[in-house]
Amino acid sequence: MSRFRHAVKGRDQHIFTLRAACVVLLILLMTALGGWMRAPEKLTIHNPPDLRKGSTRPWWEIPxxxxxxxxxxxxxxxxxxxxxxxxxxxxxxxxxxxxxxxxxxxxxxxxxxxxxxxxxxxxxxxxxxxxxxxxxxxxxxxxxxxxxxxxxxxxxxxxxxxxxxxxxxxxxxxxxxxxxxxxxxxxxxxxxxxxxxxxxxxxxxxxxxxxxxxxxxx
Structure with missing residues (x-):
């Protein structure tokens, strides 16, 4: 009987772990959706007039x-x-x-x-x-x-x-x-x-x- 009890207990712990992981994933998903909804729909990038030499700069910098x-x-x-x-x-x-x-x-x-x-x-x-x-x-x-x-x-x-x-x-x-x-x-x-x-x-x-x-x- 002890062996079966340990098996049932291990199963229950595994189910609890999976449920906790699902809750964490749901929280992360809601956070990601909230950030996506608050993200700007348009982003203005200012490029210098002469791009022959390339340009690397932060997006908020205006040349x-x-x-x-x-x-x-x-x-x-x-x-x-x-x-x-x-x-x-x-x-x-x-x-x-x-x-x-x-x-x-x-x-x-x-x-x-x-x-x-x-x-x-x-x-x-x-x-x-x-x-x-x-x-x-x-x-x-x-x-x-x-x-x-x-x-x-x-x-x-x-x-x-x-x-x-x-x-x-x-x-x-x-x-x-x-x-x-x-x-x-x-x-x-x-x-x-x-x-x-x-x-x-x-x-x-x-x-x-x-x-x-x-x-x-x-």
Whole structure:
């Protein structure tokens, strides 16, 4: 009888062990399912422009050339007033608000208001572009930390009153940029401008604007 008792006891212990293992596996499965459900559906990977040498980096790292390209594009769009600065400037701020921090948006809106009250925007046409030969280099982007950068933009700013050229200056704009993982539908870049990191500096004299003539289009 003792031998049969030991056999039954061993069977019961084995069944208990299997049940405990099933419970552990069920807990691990529920944990895995919970982690899978909380995982992001989309993951943005920032690749440098030149991949000929390959690239190995953490997925959350944004390369400085990408930061520079984003900053230049958004800042250029902010300063593109094709018809009338009094209308175009506030409209640009609103349309690009997804790429601006709330503080920067408020700053630009106040700037547009003050300049509008001084009649500095009415019928003003403006465009900015890179100074030839002063595009991106290794000193163009200062990495403050993983989520903050300061970008140096050396640009030419041309302004016209209606069709009359009135100003051409070359300026260095120091722009703060922050990581902005908000709505990926309206801001797929995951970055935002945080306005100026200091006072823009005027550079050497710019080439003169072409003199206005009335000789027609050609």
């Amino acid at each position: 400085p050339p990408t930061v520079y390209g984003f900053t230049y594009y958004i800042f250029q769009q902010l300063n593109a007033w094709p018809k009338n600065g009094k209308v175009d400037y506030p409209a640009r701020i609103q349309s690009l608000s997804s790429y601006l921090t709330p503080q920067c948006k408020a700053f630009l809106e106040e700037d547009a208001k003050q300049r509008g009250e001084k009649n500095e925007l009415t019928d003003r046409v403006r465009v900015v572009y890179e100074i030839p030969g002063r595009g991106y280099d290794t000193n163009s982007v200062k990495v403050v930390d993983r989520d903050n950068w300061v970008v140096k933009l050396d640009l030419v700013a041309d302004e016209y009153y209606l069709t009359e050229p009135v100003k051409r200056v070359t300026v260095r704009y120091p722009i703060r940029v922050v990581r902005w993982d908000g709505d990926s539908e309206t801001n797929p870049f995951g970055m935002a401008l945080d306005c100026y990191d200091g006072i823009p500096q005027r550079l050497s004299a710019a080439p003169e604007l072409p003199k206005h003539t009335n000789k027609g289009m050609f």
